[in-house]
Amino acid sequence: MGLKRLLLSISFLVFVYIACAQTESENVYFTTGFKIGEVSNSSAIIWTRLCADSIPVPIHHQQKEKTFRPPINFNNNAPVDEMDGAVRGTFGEVKIELFSAKDTISIDWAFVSALKDYTYKRKVENLKPNTFYNIKLTGRKGAEFSETVVYGSFFTAPDPNDIEPVLFTSSTCQLFWSYDDPKRGFKIYDEMKKLKPKFHSQTGDYVYYDKPGPFVKTIEMARHKWHAMNSWPSLKEFYMQTPLYIEKDDHDLLRDDAYPGRAPLGEVTFEDGLALWYEQTPIGKKPYRTQRWGKDLQVWFVEVREFRSDNTIEDSAEKTIWGKAQIQWFKETIEASDATFKVLISPTPIVGPDRPTGKNDNHSNKAFQTEGAWLRSYLAENKVFVVNGDRHWQYASVDSISGLREFSQGAVSDFHAGGWEESNVLPQHKFLRVKGGFLATKVYRKRDKPFIEFLHYDVDGNIVHKETFKE
The missing domain is CATH 2.60.40.380 (Purple acid phosphatase-like, N-terminal)
Structure with a gap:
């Protein structure tokens, strides 16, 4: 009798498995x-x-309670289809x-x-x-x-001569394991959705290939990082009703401080990383581009990894992050624009300040001082505001020489914030907060006078800083 029941149970399980497989197929x-x-x-x-699969593989690893929150006892050699979020x-x-x-x-x-x-x-x-x-x-x-x-x-964008209010959001630096809502993913996406932005700019490090859970060794693992991130409900719902302009940085291309010729990550080369990024994002063929949103706003999205020099070579007039073709395009489009407000959205800082040691891959570092000094001066002369990613803390800063203003969004969660001491307020800082959150940029008219507003939010959707400028 016991054997019969066992055989019936096995038959039933086999039936269920086959039925599920057929349904899935x-x-x-x-x-x-x-x-x-x-x-x-x-x-x-x-x-x-x-x-x-109708749902991702559930999260079944605990995290260390610290910055970056890596998973505990994660098996990097497990089948990718069985990994958390697959x-x-x-x-x-x-x-x-x-x-x-x-x-x-x-x-x-x-x-x-x-x-x-x-x-x-x-x-x-x-x-x-x-x-x-x-x-x-x-x-x-x-x-x-x-x-x-x-x-x-x-919504589509207005024509260049149309006077229309625009609010857009921007964010950066999101590691899957730094989530702050175990059911929905990252709280900022639900908070941004409440603002009903006309578009969103994600400024890079959408995923982290070179962090555990898994640490990427193959193209299959790299693709998994995108699948897991995109399956969070908060991201999924936000992006299905908010247009996206996405930029890449180092961690979602290959590894920290990536540049052409950088050593592969396991079996993934720099060229592989490029191909994967274009495969997994809603972008056209050119990584740098500009978009007009009515009479009062034009935004520029730039590329900082594909055309750069080796970070480690000595600074000179030839050393570049943007590359000659992108610089020429940028100058031509900036000088041709009659938008009331111009906003450059950069994956990396231009003003900073950045950490004084250990960093050498952005325009606020000494490693790119020559191009950085020219760029800050040029942007200030053309009355361009900068919104930047890459830094894991929020700030508003003003360059002491050119007067250029820059707004850093901070990481997507408090768990992912760090890299600066909040007590270390420098003369460039008009605002400093070492926590996660996002930035909203608002362009509007009051009594027919145009204004632009930059608002820092925390992860719970509270405004923690605001600066307003008029034409």
């Missing part, structure tokens, strides 16, 4: 959501990934539909491929300026299979 999921990138007044790039991809096809009050755009089915990690990226054109669009993504294995649907929404 017939469905696709948008477990990591989708992103709306590079929004202009007439186009947007839609990015998504078809998933085999989401397998799957073959299938995607269809896009966009709806406005007066317009409908439909893009027919297109298959995804294992070669590109089952990701899908498509530029949608012929959109109307300053228009609210609902977006519907449908996925399926094929024409004979059931469909899965997800929804989102966004």
